[in-house]
Amino acid sequence: MYNKMRIFAHLKIAHTMIKRQQIKEVFKETAYGKEVRVMGWVKTFRNNQFIALNDGSCMANLQVVVDFANTDESLLKRITTGAAIAATGKIVESLGKGQSVEVKATEIEILGDSDPEKYPLQPKKHSLEFLREIAHLRFRTNTFNAVFKVRHALAFAVHQFFNDRGFVYMHTPVITASDAEGAGEMFKVTTLDLNETPRKEDGSIDFSQDFFGRATNLTVSGQLEGELAAMAFGQIYTFGPTFRAENSNTTRHLAEFWMIEPEVAFFDLEDNMQLAEDMLKYVISYALEHCKEELEFLNGRLLEEEKNKPQQERSELALIDKLSFCLGNDFVRLTYTEAIDILRNSKPNQKKQFKYLIEGWGADLQSEHERYLVEKHFKKPVILTDYPADIKAFYMRQNEVDSEGRRTVRAMDILFPGIGEIVGGSQREERLDRLTDRMKAMHIPEEELWWYLDTRRFGSAPHAGFGLGFERLVLFVTGMTNIRDVIAFPRFPKSAEF
């Protein structure tokens, strides 16, 4: 009697007293027969008997076995793809193949139903295009599970890298009044009634009546503010959202993206390049170490996809091999001028296969040229430096005019295979007169940037920094090909649904 009661009591309290465990932890359990409680979402329910359950803690699904003969049919009907359930049961060695352990359920509770006629995710392969249309649900797929775990790891690794080196994380403003950075079209920020904007006598909008008393925009870069902080802390970085109102419709542009911008006092361009290369290698190796399961999945996904491509278009290395290769090799460093020489003598240029032929010095490099250098000629990441001054921003440090009268600046772009420009940076022009000369030539109003120029007036020092497009990094590491698939809710022209 006593024993019976104990057993009975034990069963009674099963669903209230047993603490819910993450599936990731259940897989680590070694004691067969141990009672566990898990909660998650049903991926598939096979044979009226086998639930593939996922709670997001790991990629692998836990197999929960239902004793269908002794389970109410109305409950079985509610175990559908997408439903949230709680399951209590014993850990047992799996009789089937495909998993070593499974949970033999003694109790199943439906936490949230999922109407199978309406739930759009099916236990089958979906196109990324379709999943983009249901961005609110696509996290529940294997691919996006993996992508966003890797994204998280990379973000964490970025902070770890800089923190370990004594950098200060600066939060630069999202709303900015300066319209002079020249990094692209900006989104306007206003509280004015757009139907009745106050006007000045000359008919232009009177922004003095706006919230900030002046015209404001969303930031296109935290660099200028970052430089101010670097002139006190020595080394800082920013990591925040950045906005560009360009009408860009490509696989590598977003209207809202996350950018990492370190800025370091007393650094020259060489130091800057080394920092960027070290950082990229650090975060990639962090992902390789901490996202094995996810990267292996993405690696396999990519191999599957490659099977459908013609031989020519297939990549030479699988994803994980590509990442390892990237870690094991120094990035190639060369000047713009050297790159032009290589391109001018290249086969596609000689055979006139480039759409834009390289004829002389001074033109900006097109995508096809960057791709040739990175993917065909060097076959590894490339850092291009010392671009013509005319095609680069005003704040970049000017080199002395060379023997042929060419004006260059201490710029550097890091080009990655398949991605293109992943980092853009430079040593900054710290000499006030050279900087203001350049601003005049480029029609950038000095009055608006008086605070920026103050850094050159009071204790100016050599310094350098760069901007890293975080989503482009995630693209490279996950092997995804469209930037809209590596950010949760992508913003791009005609799209801000979620």
Place this chain on the structure above:
RNA sequence: UCCUGAGUAGCUCAGCCGGUUAGAGCAUCUGACUGUUAAUCAGAGGGUCGCUGGUUCGAGCCCAGCCUCAGGAGCCA
């Protein structure tokens, strides 16, 4: 914004030279089966052929405009 291609069932796609009632696989539903791995087998339901207009006896198919998506280019990170 430019170039190219696409838009047909919930998803992936086929649909011939313009011709009768627009098809398949998967998903869903019903039934069978019950150690399955995107289970399997049998059956059923499911369509504003992107939208608007035009040509034609007749348009999913031809023409024009628009919308959306994909890939490439430009802008860039």
